[in-house]
Amino acid sequence: MTANGHKELAPERWERMRALLRQQHVMRVEDFCRQLQVSPATVRRDLDALTERGEIRRVHGGAVLVESRIAEPVFETKTAIASKEKQRIARAALEFIKPGETIYLDGGSTVLELTRLLANHANLTVVTNSLRAALELAGRGPRLILVGGELRRLSQTMVGPLTRLVLQELHLDKAFMGTIGLSATEGITTTDPSEAFTKELVMRQARQVILLADSSKAGKVAFARVGRLDEVDVLITDAKLDRQFARELAEKQIKLVKA
Numbered sequence: 005m006t007a008n009g010h011k012e013l014a015p016e017r018w019e020r021m022r023a024l025l026r027q028q029h030v031m032r033v034e035d036f037c038r039q040l041q042v043s044p045a046t047v048r049r050d051l052d053a054l055t056e057r058g059e060i061r062r063v064h065g066g067a068v069l070v071e072s073r074i075a076e077p078v079f080e081t082k083t084a085i086a087s088k089e090k091q092r093i094a095r096a097a098l099e100f101i102k103p104g105e106t107i108y109l110d111g112g113s114t115v116l117e118l119t120r121l122l123a124n125h126a127n128l129t130v131v132t133n134s135l136r137a138a139l140e141l142a143g144r145g146p147r148l149i150l151v152g153g154e155l156r157r158l159s160q161t162m163v164g165p166l167t168r169l170v171l172q173e174l175h176l177d178k179a180f181m182g183t184i185g186l187s188a189t190e191g192i193t194t195t196d197p198s199e200a201f202t203k204e205l206v207m208r209q210a211r212q213v214i215l216l217a218d219s220s221k222a223g224k225v226a227f228a229r230v231g232r233l234d235e236v237d238v239l240i241t242d243a244k245l246d247r248q249f250a251r252e253l254a255e256k257q258i259k260l261v262k263a
Contacts, residue, residue, distance in 0.1 A: 017042070017050055025060065025068065030223075030246040032066035061189075061223060063248040068223040089218045089242040092263035094118040096240050097180060097216055103127040105177040108206050109137045111161035111199075112182015114216040122146055131174060133162040133202060149174075156199060164198040171205050179210035181236075183217050185226040188252040191233045193226035200228035212237045219244040233258065 017040055024031055024039060036047040051067050054060045060067045094117035101107060104127055109115050111134040119137040122128065128146035132138060133153065141148050151170045153162035181203060185193035192215070194200050207213050207230070215236045222245060233256055240261040253260050 014050065014053070017046075018054060021050060021054065022059065030063065030066060030068045030248070035066070061187075063246070068246060068249070089244075089263070090114040090117045090216075093216050093218065093240050093242065094121060096261050096263035097214060098122075100178065100214055100238070101125070101128065105129070106131065106175070108132065108176045108179040108181075108210060109134060110179070110181040110203065110206070111136070111159045112216065114218065115180050115182045116140070118180055118216065131171075131176060133167060135160045135162075151202075153202065154198065156196060159196075159199060161199065161202075163196065163202045165201065167202045168205060171202070171209055174209055176206070176210040178212045178214055179206050181207070181213060181215050183215060183221055183230070185224040186215070186217055186221040186233070186239075187223060187225050188233060188249065188256075190225045190229065192230040192236070193224075194228050194230055195226045197228040200230045203230040207231050207235055214238045214240065216240050218242050219246070222246055222249045 020040060021036060024036070028035075033044055033047050033051075036042075037044055040047070051060065051062060054067070055062055090113060093114055097118045098121050106129040109119055109130055109132040116134070116136050119140045122130065122141065123145045125146055129149065130137075130141060130146040131149045131151065133151040135155075138148065138150055149170070151162050151167050153167035154164040156163045183192045184195055187193070192203070194203065213236050215238065217239065219242050233253070236258055238259045238261060239253060240263060243262045245262060250260055
């Protein structure tokens with residue numbers, strides 16, 4: 005029964021369940037029972053129905069939301085989302101960089117936070133397709149190599165087949181990558197096929213792939229696939245990452261760092 009005294013129809017409950025998952029990212033059966041004031045049997049039937057519709061993914065004791073069509077915000081909006089978490093992730097990523105290395109900086113907003121920490125690190129070579137990263141390092145810091153290609157204005161990155169001309173000639177010690185979606189089953193995904201092409205190429209050229217992604221990315225699936233999750237060597241994220249997702253990472257032998 006709801007607060008106004010009438011019994012909710014299943015579609016109404018489903019919408020409330022979706023809203024709860026968007027807020028919390030992961031919910032247990034008992035959490036749904038408490039919030040919706042329904043029985044565990046009802047919750048499990050609803051979860052089964054939403055799973056069949058492809059809207060959620062069942063985990064032990066509960067569920068996480070699967071967002072199959074993610075709208076990518078403009079870059080300025082992305083930088084404001086989970087900004088404190090992104091700064092902590094960037095500081096943790098800095099510990100992986102050694103003097104003399106050649107590293108790749110992807111175009112994500114979390115990677116841009118790492119870029120800002122490199123202005124005084126002259127003994128590095130940075131390869132990037134990000135105009136924002138290039139502007140940060142244009143005046144001082146590491147040796148800088150820009151990847152040419154087609155400009156994708158939404159992400160301010162150079163993407164597509166033309167990026168191959170530079171990237172296929174390079175050997176990268178480490179690639180610091182961002183992502184829109186991160187799923188145990190669907191892997192790393194983004195919203196643009198041309199961007200996915202360049203990201204996939206970078207990952208093939210790198211000796212070590214380090215993914216920088218706050219916990220809100222977990223369980224989300226975007227339009228274009230970049231690569232499998234087991235192609236990532238290290239995931240640096242925040243402390244809010246779902247425990248079940250962390251266990252799935254461990255099964256794939258991915259090193260997890262919670263900043």
